[in-house]
Amino acid sequence: MALLEVRNLKTYFDTARGMVQAVDGINLTVERGKTEGLVGESGCGKTVMALSVMRLIPNRGKILNGEIIFEGEDLLQKTPAEMVRIRGRKISMIFQDHLSSLNPVLQVGKQIEEAIRKHQGLDRLAAREKAIKMLGLVGISSPETRIKDYPHQLSGGMRQRVMIAIALSCNPSLLIADEPTTALDVTIQAQIVELLKRLIKELDTSLLLITHDFGIVAELCDRVSVMYGGQIVERAPTREIFKNPGHPYTRGLLNAIPRIDRDMDRLDNVYGAVPNLISPPDGCRFCSRCPGHYEICHRKNPEPVEVGPDHLVSCWIYGQKGVTHV
């Protein structure tokens, strides 16, 4: 059985201007020991998706529908007290902004110990020992002294390592990483990717990786879901999505990336911008940006269709077997 299975999840936000359909009917599965990628541009709902799994949706937001089955139990049926015991211990999360996610007035060691003492009931000394071990594990040199540093004394890459140490300190079975490399320099990005790759193998943790960077997907993920306008438009094993992308949005994104390994004369333009999720258009949400839309695309939202082994596409045109070009 899958470790995490999200079924038909809907998370809406009640704002002054109307109901924002941030996550609108999403299905997502993370298998044990595997890395699932969730790719999309800003505003597509991928962070809200992650926060829904953690049950950390802010007040204005509501999970209206769906199930989040984690290790066989529905997280949406848990009481707040039960969720406290799951968060950090069973599922933990690395946030994008490493500067605002760490407490600026606490030594980083204390912040790692906090999670360990809370969830594993270790005493101060044992927790300190474990914290030093974790810092060493995430590749920080001389962890015994670094543990007394405050966040501002560390560089961006080191802060992200500390975040990873906190997240992994209680051996969670699922790690959710929300854009873990976005605010970092390319060289540091590469270090963090290598670190994550090594750690999930060593600690046997499953990873839900949220990113907008297909390069990182290619390196880390076993399977990818592409999200657009609050919905998943395509899901496929990593190799398949790069070799045989189905949805026009996936194709557009892949051709919009400048490549270092080949010469490109011109990048593909995905014209326009993401749709407003307050009153999204009827029909397919990508319709207004799609190069080849038909009458039905404006009327009805396409259902996911299996176009290959484990490869789902939600598109009236590409979501049919054998159709590769319009």
Next chain:
Amino acid sequence: MSDILVEAKNLTRHFQSSGFPARKRALIHAVDGVSFSIKKGETLGLVGESGCGKSTVGRLLLRLIEPTAGEVYFNGQAIYELGRQEMQLLRREMQIIFQDPFSSLNPRMTIKDIIGEPLDIHGLAVKGNKKAKIFELLEMVGLSSEHAGRYPHEFSGGQRQRIGIARALALRPRFIVADEPVSSLDVSIRAQILNLLKDLQKNLGLTYLFIAHDLSIVKYLSDRVAVMYLGKIMETGSANSIFQRPCHPYTRSLLDAVAIPDPDVQRKRLILNEDEPNLSRPPFGCPFHPRCPQAMERCRREEPLLMELDSEHQAACHLAD
């Protein structure tokens, strides 16, 4: 007349860091003896990690800040020797596009005022003609005249960056410094802006200094590339030679760091061990040696100078001998 538009010679800028007490203040060598030239109509990509001094170079070229030492020649003219009025006249020729499309537009000004401001300052706005000019600029960057009366908050990041570009183009400059213009944008929007910059260069004959930390973006736009580390140029050359035959270990590690969106590409990466060192205490010898996997005894003692490898490729590394 030579075909070089912008030339920097031994450009240096030090900053005094803040600190308390005063003895904790340090001198930061943001830019340290940088020389290069940019030909008319070409793009020089300036690459490096954050804090390497690449933005400071961009600002020095436009004389938005004064140098500690060194010279910049624009079309043969030494710009630091110009008086205030002459400098203002020259600013029509050189403009900048900023990284952050949110903080670089005044939230209380409408789009037509933002784009029209440079025209007013330089006295180029004749009544009636100004409006037409603004509409033309908006169209040039892919917006429409109906946007003119709106405020920046009504636009997305990509559209704001287009407004920033329109403002930079208002005076019909010949040279534009683009300081990480796409680093805060999404993939599909990034492609739109990169294509726009490329088209504008072709149609208007612009010369760019393109500052970025991501080599794949630099590769897409640049004719020549300069790689900076700790305020110094480590390697420079034509885009082809840099990407096909990188000589400096730092350039190689930057290239290796770029994630390639292809699961079949298997690479052995040269991963740098440490985060970037302190700018106020640059290491002795080669600035890169503490992080360099191939550092030798000589690198600790002696600083390598930029050396010519062939007519269009220079590197500052003892290994390149």
